Amino acid sequence: MEIVRVKTVSPYDVLIGNDLTAEAVSRVSRSCKKAVLLWDEAVYSGYVAELGNALEKDGKEVMAISLEGGENAKTIESYAKITKIICEFNLTRSDMIFGIGGGTVMDLAGFIASTYKRGVELVQMPTTLLAACDASVGGKTALNLGEEKNIIGSFYQPSMVVIDTRFIDALSDEVFSEGCAEIIKTGILGDASMIDMLEARPLLENRSDSVYLSQIIKRCIEIKAGIVQSDERDNGPRNILNLGHTLGHAIEAESNYKIHHGQAVAMGLVLITRISENKGIAETGMLGRLINILTSHGLEWRCPYNINVLAGHVERDKKVRGGNLTLIIPEKFGFCVFLKVKVSEIRKWLTE
Numbered sequence: 001m002e003i004v005r006v007k008t009v010s011p012y013d014v015l016i017g018n019d020l021t022a023e024a025v026s027r028v029s030r031s032c033k034k035a036v037l038l039w040d041e042a043v044y045s046g047y048v049a050e051l052g053n054a055l056e057k058d059g060k061e062v063m064a065i066s067l068e069g070g071e072n073a074k075t076i077e078s079y080a081k082i083t084k085i086i087c088e089f090n091l092t093r094s095d096m097i098f099g100i101g102g103g104t105v106m107d108l109a110g111f112i113a114s115t116y117k118r119g120v121e122l123v124q125m126p127t128t129l130l131a132a133c134d135a136s137v138g139g140k141t142a143l144n145l146g147e148e149k150n151i152i153g154s155f156y157q158p159s160m161v162v163i164d165t166r167f168i169d170a171l172s173d174e175v176f177s178e179g180c181a182e183i184i185k186t187g188i189l190g191d192a193s194m195i196d197m198l199e200a201r202p203l204l205e206n207r208s209d210s211v212y213l214s215q216i217i218k219r220c221i222e223i224k225a226g227i228v229q230s231d232e233r234d235n236g237p238r239n240i241l242n243l244g245h246t247l248g249h250a251i252e253a254e255s256n257y258k259i260h261h262g263q264a265v266a267m268g269l270v271l272i273t274r275i276s277e278n279k280g281i282a283e284t285g286m287l288g289r290l291i292n293i294l295t296s297h298g299l300e301w302r303c304p305y306n307i308n309v310l311a312g313h314v315e316r317d318k319k320v321r322g323g324n325l326t327l328i329i330p331e332k333f334g335f336c337v338f339l340k341v342k343v344s345e346i347r348k349w350l351t352e
Protein backbone atom coordinates (compact mmCIF):
# COMPACT_ATOMS: atom_id res chain seq x y z
CA MET A 1 0.00 0.00 0.00
CA GLU A 2 1.16 3.53 -0.80
CA ILE A 3 0.22 6.54 1.33
CA VAL A 4 0.24 10.21 0.35
CA ARG A 5 -0.28 12.71 3.17
CA VAL A 6 -2.26 15.78 2.11
CA LYS A 7 -1.15 18.61 4.38
CA THR A 8 -4.16 20.89 4.22
CA VAL A 9 -5.41 22.77 7.31
CA SER A 10 -6.93 19.47 8.44
CA PRO A 11 -4.47 16.92 7.02
CA TYR A 12 -5.43 13.46 5.80
CA ASP A 13 -4.00 10.33 4.21
CA VAL A 14 -4.68 8.99 0.75
CA LEU A 15 -4.27 5.21 0.71
CA ILE A 16 -3.54 3.54 -2.63
CA GLY A 17 -3.55 -0.24 -3.03
CA ASN A 18 -5.48 -3.38 -3.74
CA ASP A 19 -8.12 -4.70 -1.33
CA LEU A 20 -8.03 -1.94 1.29
CA THR A 21 -11.30 -2.68 3.14
CA ALA A 22 -9.70 -3.90 6.39
CA GLU A 23 -7.16 -1.05 6.40
CA ALA A 24 -9.88 1.55 5.80
CA VAL A 25 -12.11 0.20 8.58
CA SER A 26 -9.20 0.05 11.03
CA ARG A 27 -8.66 3.78 10.49
CA VAL A 28 -12.26 4.86 11.14
CA SER A 29 -12.45 6.84 14.36
CA ARG A 30 -13.81 5.12 17.49
CA SER A 31 -16.37 7.87 18.00
CA CYS A 32 -18.12 6.93 14.75
CA LYS A 33 -21.16 4.81 15.60
CA LYS A 34 -23.07 5.05 12.31
CA ALA A 35 -21.91 5.06 8.71
CA VAL A 36 -23.70 5.93 5.50
CA LEU A 37 -22.33 4.30 2.35
CA LEU A 38 -23.37 6.47 -0.58
CA TRP A 39 -22.49 4.34 -3.57
CA ASP A 40 -22.79 4.39 -7.33
CA GLU A 41 -24.96 1.44 -8.37
CA ALA A 42 -22.57 0.83 -11.31
CA VAL A 43 -19.78 -0.36 -9.02
CA TYR A 44 -19.44 -3.99 -8.00
CA SER A 45 -21.87 -4.35 -5.09
CA GLY A 46 -19.78 -7.17 -3.57
CA TYR A 47 -17.05 -4.70 -2.53
CA VAL A 48 -19.63 -2.34 -1.01
CA ALA A 49 -21.20 -5.23 0.94
CA GLU A 50 -17.73 -6.28 2.10
CA LEU A 51 -17.12 -2.76 3.46
CA GLY A 52 -20.56 -2.63 5.11
CA ASN A 53 -20.02 -6.02 6.78
CA ALA A 54 -16.56 -5.03 8.04
CA LEU A 55 -17.94 -1.80 9.53
CA GLU A 56 -20.79 -3.70 11.19
CA LYS A 57 -18.34 -6.22 12.62
CA ASP A 58 -16.51 -3.22 14.05
CA GLY A 59 -19.70 -2.20 15.88
CA LYS A 60 -21.08 0.47 13.53
CA GLU A 61 -24.63 0.73 12.32
CA VAL A 62 -24.52 0.95 8.53
CA MET A 63 -26.93 2.28 5.94
CA ALA A 64 -26.16 1.90 2.24
CA ILE A 65 -27.75 4.27 -0.27
CA SER A 66 -27.25 3.50 -3.94
CA LEU A 67 -27.63 6.05 -6.70
CA GLU A 68 -27.11 6.39 -10.41
CA GLY A 69 -23.74 8.00 -11.15
CA GLY A 70 -23.18 10.66 -13.80
CA GLU A 71 -23.97 14.38 -13.81
CA ASN A 72 -27.59 13.76 -12.75
CA ALA A 73 -26.28 12.60 -9.37
CA LYS A 74 -25.06 16.17 -8.72
CA THR A 75 -28.47 17.85 -8.62
CA ILE A 76 -30.33 19.72 -5.90
CA GLU A 77 -33.07 17.06 -6.10
CA SER A 78 -30.65 14.21 -5.48
CA TYR A 79 -28.96 16.22 -2.69
CA ALA A 80 -32.31 16.86 -0.96
CA LYS A 81 -33.53 13.27 -1.34
CA ILE A 82 -30.36 11.71 0.07
CA THR A 83 -29.99 14.24 2.88
CA LYS A 84 -33.55 13.45 3.98
CA ILE A 85 -32.73 9.72 4.15
CA ILE A 86 -29.59 10.50 6.16
CA CYS A 87 -31.66 12.67 8.54
CA GLU A 88 -34.10 9.81 9.09
CA PHE A 89 -31.16 7.51 9.87
CA ASN A 90 -30.20 10.15 12.48
CA LEU A 91 -26.55 10.35 11.54
CA THR A 92 -24.78 12.48 14.16
CA ARG A 93 -21.79 14.82 13.82
CA SER A 94 -19.37 12.18 15.06
CA ASP A 95 -20.55 9.70 12.43
CA MET A 96 -19.35 9.25 8.90
CA ILE A 97 -20.34 9.35 5.24
CA PHE A 98 -18.48 7.18 2.72
CA GLY A 99 -18.65 8.39 -0.89
CA ILE A 100 -18.10 5.38 -3.17
CA GLY A 101 -18.15 6.16 -6.88
CA GLY A 102 -16.76 8.34 -9.62
CA GLY A 103 -16.17 12.09 -9.53
CA THR A 104 -19.88 12.85 -9.56
CA VAL A 105 -20.43 10.82 -6.37
CA MET A 106 -17.31 12.39 -4.78
CA ASP A 107 -18.74 15.87 -5.49
CA LEU A 108 -22.19 14.98 -4.17
CA ALA A 109 -21.02 13.04 -1.09
CA GLY A 110 -18.60 15.88 -0.28
CA PHE A 111 -21.33 18.50 -0.52
CA ILE A 112 -23.72 16.47 1.64
CA ALA A 113 -20.98 15.83 4.23
CA SER A 114 -20.05 19.52 4.34
CA THR A 115 -23.61 20.77 4.81
CA TYR A 116 -25.41 18.05 6.80
CA LYS A 117 -25.44 19.31 10.41
CA ARG A 118 -22.75 21.80 9.23
CA GLY A 119 -20.25 19.02 8.64
CA VAL A 120 -19.79 15.32 9.29
CA GLU A 121 -16.71 13.25 8.59
CA LEU A 122 -16.21 12.07 5.04
CA VAL A 123 -14.27 9.17 3.56
CA GLN A 124 -13.87 9.29 -0.20
CA MET A 125 -13.52 5.95 -2.00
CA PRO A 126 -13.06 6.77 -5.69
CA THR A 127 -14.04 4.03 -8.13
CA THR A 128 -13.05 5.67 -11.43
CA LEU A 129 -9.53 6.55 -12.48
CA LEU A 130 -10.58 10.18 -12.82
CA ALA A 131 -11.90 10.32 -9.28
CA ALA A 132 -8.81 8.53 -7.96
CA CYS A 133 -6.35 10.90 -9.63
CA ASP A 134 -8.29 14.09 -9.19
CA ALA A 135 -11.82 14.49 -7.80
CA SER A 136 -11.35 12.60 -4.51
CA VAL A 137 -8.49 14.82 -3.34
CA GLY A 138 -8.46 18.55 -2.69
CA GLY A 139 -11.76 19.19 -0.97
CA LYS A 140 -13.85 20.78 -3.72
CA THR A 141 -17.46 19.64 -3.58
CA ALA A 142 -20.11 20.51 -6.14
CA LEU A 143 -23.67 20.39 -7.42
CA ASN A 144 -24.90 21.41 -10.86
CA LEU A 145 -27.88 23.70 -11.29
CA GLY A 146 -29.50 23.03 -14.66
CA GLU A 147 -26.84 23.71 -17.26
CA GLU A 148 -24.63 25.51 -14.76
CA LYS A 149 -21.95 23.03 -13.85
CA ASN A 150 -20.47 22.99 -10.32
CA ILE A 151 -22.20 26.29 -9.57
CA ILE A 152 -23.03 25.26 -5.99
CA GLY A 153 -20.29 23.90 -3.77
CA SER A 154 -18.01 24.18 -0.82
CA PHE A 155 -14.46 23.49 0.25
CA TYR A 156 -14.48 20.49 2.55
CA GLN A 157 -11.56 18.13 2.99
CA PRO A 158 -12.23 14.44 3.62
CA SER A 159 -10.84 12.64 6.67
CA MET A 160 -9.38 9.94 4.46
CA VAL A 161 -9.27 8.88 0.80
CA VAL A 162 -9.13 5.16 0.01
CA ILE A 163 -8.17 4.21 -3.54
CA ASP A 164 -8.86 0.49 -3.83
CA THR A 165 -7.65 -0.36 -7.33
CA ARG A 166 -10.05 -3.33 -7.52
CA PHE A 167 -12.75 -0.79 -8.43
CA ILE A 168 -10.61 0.73 -11.18
CA ASP A 169 -9.78 -2.70 -12.64
CA ALA A 170 -13.51 -3.13 -13.32
CA LEU A 171 -13.88 0.02 -15.46
CA SER A 172 -14.64 -0.08 -19.17
CA ASP A 173 -11.82 1.22 -21.38
CA GLU A 174 -13.98 4.24 -22.18
CA VAL A 175 -14.38 5.35 -18.55
CA PHE A 176 -10.73 4.45 -17.84
CA SER A 177 -9.66 6.72 -20.74
CA GLU A 178 -11.62 9.64 -19.29
CA GLY A 179 -9.37 9.39 -16.22
CA CYS A 180 -6.31 9.39 -18.47
CA ALA A 181 -7.32 12.88 -19.66
CA GLU A 182 -6.91 14.29 -16.12
CA ILE A 183 -3.63 12.40 -15.73
CA ILE A 184 -2.30 13.91 -18.96
CA LYS A 185 -3.48 17.34 -17.75
CA THR A 186 -1.55 16.84 -14.52
CA GLY A 187 1.59 15.92 -16.47
CA ILE A 188 1.29 19.01 -18.68
CA LEU A 189 0.99 21.34 -15.72
CA GLY A 190 3.41 19.73 -13.33
CA ASP A 191 5.60 16.85 -14.50
CA ALA A 192 7.14 16.52 -17.95
CA SER A 193 8.65 13.16 -16.99
CA MET A 194 5.16 11.73 -16.49
CA ILE A 195 4.32 12.79 -20.04
CA ASP A 196 7.47 11.01 -21.29
CA MET A 197 6.43 7.93 -19.37
CA LEU A 198 2.86 7.96 -20.75
CA GLU A 199 4.23 8.47 -24.24
CA ALA A 200 6.58 5.49 -23.94
CA ARG A 201 4.07 3.26 -22.10
CA PRO A 202 0.47 4.38 -22.56
CA LEU A 203 -1.46 3.66 -19.38
CA LEU A 204 -4.52 2.44 -21.28
CA GLU A 205 -2.73 -0.53 -22.83
CA ASN A 206 -0.80 -1.19 -19.60
CA ARG A 207 -3.74 -0.82 -17.24
CA SER A 208 -3.36 -4.37 -15.91
CA ASP A 209 0.11 -3.49 -14.58
CA SER A 210 -0.99 -2.62 -11.03
CA VAL A 211 2.44 -1.28 -10.03
CA TYR A 212 2.48 1.14 -12.98
CA LEU A 213 -1.15 2.16 -12.35
CA SER A 214 -0.50 2.86 -8.65
CA GLN A 215 2.69 4.76 -9.50
CA ILE A 216 0.82 7.09 -11.88
CA ILE A 217 -2.11 7.59 -9.46
CA LYS A 218 0.32 8.37 -6.64
CA ARG A 219 2.26 10.90 -8.74
CA CYS A 220 -0.97 12.71 -9.74
CA ILE A 221 -2.07 12.93 -6.11
CA GLU A 222 1.34 14.21 -4.99
CA ILE A 223 1.19 16.96 -7.62
CA LYS A 224 -2.41 17.90 -6.81
CA ALA A 225 -1.75 17.80 -3.06
CA GLY A 226 1.25 20.12 -3.47
CA ILE A 227 -0.87 22.67 -5.34
CA VAL A 228 -3.89 22.41 -3.03
CA GLN A 229 -1.70 22.80 0.07
CA SER A 230 -0.41 26.11 -1.27
CA ASP A 231 -3.87 27.51 -2.02
CA GLU A 232 -6.60 25.44 -0.38
CA ARG A 233 -9.42 27.85 -1.23
CA ASP A 234 -8.49 28.50 -4.84
CA ASN A 235 -7.43 32.14 -4.66
CA GLY A 236 -4.39 31.90 -6.96
CA PRO A 237 -1.94 29.05 -7.59
CA ARG A 238 -4.70 26.40 -7.49
CA ASN A 239 -6.12 27.91 -10.69
CA ILE A 240 -3.48 25.92 -12.55
CA LEU A 241 -5.58 22.77 -12.04
CA ASN A 242 -8.08 24.42 -14.34
CA LEU A 243 -5.86 23.75 -17.37
CA GLY A 244 -8.08 22.56 -20.23
CA HIS A 245 -11.17 22.99 -18.05
CA THR A 246 -12.40 26.44 -19.08
CA LEU A 247 -12.96 25.19 -22.62
CA GLY A 248 -13.67 21.66 -21.35
CA HIS A 249 -16.60 22.86 -19.24
CA ALA A 250 -17.86 24.87 -22.24
CA ILE A 251 -17.75 21.69 -24.36
CA GLU A 252 -19.59 19.69 -21.68
CA ALA A 253 -22.30 22.36 -21.39
CA GLU A 254 -22.68 22.78 -25.17
CA SER A 255 -23.12 19.00 -25.53
CA ASN A 256 -25.70 19.04 -22.74
CA TYR A 257 -23.30 16.76 -20.80
CA LYS A 258 -23.40 14.08 -23.50
CA ILE A 259 -19.63 14.59 -23.81
CA HIS A 260 -18.31 13.42 -20.45
CA HIS A 261 -15.97 15.44 -18.27
CA GLY A 262 -12.70 13.61 -19.01
CA GLN A 263 -13.35 13.53 -22.75
CA ALA A 264 -14.24 17.25 -22.72
CA VAL A 265 -11.04 18.03 -20.82
CA ALA A 266 -9.04 16.18 -23.51
CA MET A 267 -10.61 18.38 -26.20
CA GLY A 268 -10.13 21.48 -24.03
CA LEU A 269 -6.42 20.65 -23.64
CA VAL A 270 -6.03 20.41 -27.41
CA LEU A 271 -7.87 23.69 -28.05
CA ILE A 272 -5.86 25.69 -25.52
CA THR A 273 -2.57 24.15 -26.67
CA ARG A 274 -3.40 24.92 -30.31
CA ILE A 275 -4.25 28.54 -29.42
CA SER A 276 -1.06 28.77 -27.36
CA GLU A 277 1.09 27.35 -30.17
CA ASN A 278 -0.57 29.66 -32.73
CA LYS A 279 0.21 32.65 -30.52
CA GLY A 280 3.84 31.54 -30.17
CA ILE A 281 3.54 30.79 -26.45
CA ALA A 282 3.71 26.97 -26.51
CA GLU A 283 6.86 25.49 -27.92
CA THR A 284 6.51 24.20 -31.46
CA GLY A 285 5.54 20.55 -31.67
CA MET A 286 3.74 20.45 -28.32
CA LEU A 287 0.31 20.14 -29.94
CA GLY A 288 1.33 17.21 -32.16
CA ARG A 289 2.81 15.34 -29.20
CA LEU A 290 -0.28 16.01 -27.11
CA ILE A 291 -2.60 14.71 -29.83
CA ASN A 292 -0.54 11.51 -30.09
CA ILE A 293 -0.66 10.93 -26.33
CA LEU A 294 -4.41 11.52 -26.14
CA THR A 295 -4.99 9.20 -29.10
CA SER A 296 -2.90 6.44 -27.53
CA HIS A 297 -5.12 6.77 -24.44
CA GLY A 298 -8.32 6.26 -26.42
CA LEU A 299 -9.39 9.90 -26.27
CA GLU A 300 -11.04 11.89 -29.05
CA TRP A 301 -9.21 15.19 -29.44
CA ARG A 302 -11.30 16.84 -32.17
CA CYS A 303 -13.87 19.23 -30.71
CA PRO A 304 -17.21 19.15 -32.56
CA TYR A 305 -17.99 22.81 -31.72
CA ASN A 306 -16.85 26.09 -33.17
CA ILE A 307 -14.64 28.14 -30.86
CA ASN A 308 -17.06 31.08 -31.19
CA VAL A 309 -19.85 28.97 -29.72
CA LEU A 310 -17.59 27.89 -26.85
CA ALA A 311 -16.53 31.51 -26.25
CA GLY A 312 -20.13 32.31 -25.24
CA HIS A 313 -19.90 29.76 -22.42
CA VAL A 314 -16.42 30.95 -21.41
CA GLU A 315 -17.72 34.53 -21.01
CA ARG A 316 -20.14 33.22 -18.36
CA ASP A 317 -17.53 31.05 -16.60
CA LYS A 318 -18.03 30.91 -12.82
CA LYS A 319 -14.36 31.73 -12.30
CA VAL A 320 -14.76 35.25 -13.67
CA ARG A 321 -13.66 37.72 -10.98
CA GLY A 322 -13.87 41.48 -11.27
CA GLY A 323 -14.53 41.23 -15.00
CA ASN A 324 -11.43 39.10 -15.64
CA LEU A 325 -10.83 35.42 -16.23
CA THR A 326 -7.49 33.74 -15.61
CA LEU A 327 -6.61 31.33 -18.38
CA ILE A 328 -4.01 28.63 -17.92
CA ILE A 329 -1.80 28.46 -20.99
CA PRO A 330 0.59 25.57 -21.64
CA GLU A 331 4.08 26.70 -22.56
CA LYS A 332 5.84 23.33 -22.58
CA PHE A 333 5.24 19.95 -20.99
CA GLY A 334 5.52 20.46 -17.23
CA PHE A 335 5.04 24.23 -17.37
CA CYS A 336 2.06 26.57 -17.82
CA VAL A 337 1.57 30.31 -17.50
CA PHE A 338 -1.34 32.26 -16.00
CA LEU A 339 -2.93 34.90 -18.23
CA LYS A 340 -5.57 37.31 -16.95
CA VAL A 341 -7.93 38.30 -19.78
CA LYS A 342 -10.80 40.81 -19.61
CA VAL A 343 -14.12 39.03 -20.19
CA SER A 344 -14.94 41.64 -22.83
CA GLU A 345 -11.81 40.59 -24.75
CA ILE A 346 -11.95 36.84 -24.23
CA ARG A 347 -13.76 36.01 -27.47
CA LYS A 348 -11.20 37.97 -29.47
CA TRP A 349 -8.33 36.36 -27.55
CA LEU A 350 -9.64 32.84 -28.19
CA THR A 351 -10.55 33.32 -31.83
CA GLU A 352 -8.05 35.66 -33.44
Ligand SMILES: NC(=O)c1ccc[n+]([C@@H]2O[C@H](COP(=O)([O-])OP(=O)(O)OC[C@H]3O[C@@H](n4cnc5c(N)ncnc54)[C@H](O)[C@@H]3O)[C@@H](O)[C@H]2O)c1
Pocket residue numbers: 040042043044068069070071101102103104105107127128129130131134135136137138139140141142150167168170171172175178179261262
Ligand atom coordinates in the same frame (compact mmCIF):
# COMPACT_ATOMS: atom_id res chain seq x y z
N1 LIG B 1 -14.09 18.00 -7.06
C1 LIG B 1 -13.07 17.95 -7.87
O1 LIG B 1 -11.95 18.35 -7.53
C2 LIG B 1 -13.23 17.36 -9.25
C3 LIG B 1 -12.12 17.16 -10.06
C4 LIG B 1 -12.30 16.58 -11.31
C5 LIG B 1 -13.57 16.21 -11.73
N2 LIG B 1 -14.63 16.43 -10.92
C6 LIG B 1 -15.98 16.05 -11.33
O2 LIG B 1 -15.99 14.62 -11.52
C7 LIG B 1 -16.99 14.28 -12.48
C8 LIG B 1 -16.39 13.29 -13.47
O3 LIG B 1 -15.98 12.14 -12.77
P1 LIG B 1 -16.05 10.69 -13.44
O4 LIG B 1 -15.42 10.74 -14.77
O5 LIG B 1 -15.57 9.73 -12.45
O6 LIG B 1 -17.61 10.55 -13.73
P2 LIG B 1 -18.79 9.66 -13.10
O7 LIG B 1 -18.85 9.77 -11.65
O8 LIG B 1 -20.00 10.06 -13.87
O9 LIG B 1 -18.37 8.16 -13.49
C9 LIG B 1 -18.30 7.81 -14.86
C10 LIG B 1 -19.17 6.58 -15.15
O10 LIG B 1 -18.55 5.44 -14.56
C11 LIG B 1 -19.49 4.72 -13.76
N3 LIG B 1 -18.67 4.06 -12.73
C12 LIG B 1 -18.11 4.60 -11.63
N4 LIG B 1 -17.31 3.71 -11.01
C13 LIG B 1 -17.41 2.55 -11.72
C14 LIG B 1 -16.82 1.26 -11.57
N5 LIG B 1 -15.93 0.97 -10.62
N6 LIG B 1 -17.15 0.30 -12.48
C15 LIG B 1 -18.00 0.57 -13.49
N7 LIG B 1 -18.56 1.79 -13.70
C16 LIG B 1 -18.27 2.76 -12.82
C17 LIG B 1 -20.48 5.77 -13.30
O11 LIG B 1 -21.73 5.22 -12.97
C18 LIG B 1 -20.56 6.66 -14.53
O12 LIG B 1 -21.48 6.12 -15.44
C19 LIG B 1 -17.45 15.56 -13.11
O13 LIG B 1 -18.71 15.92 -12.60
C20 LIG B 1 -16.40 16.59 -12.67
O14 LIG B 1 -16.92 17.89 -12.61
C21 LIG B 1 -14.49 16.99 -9.68
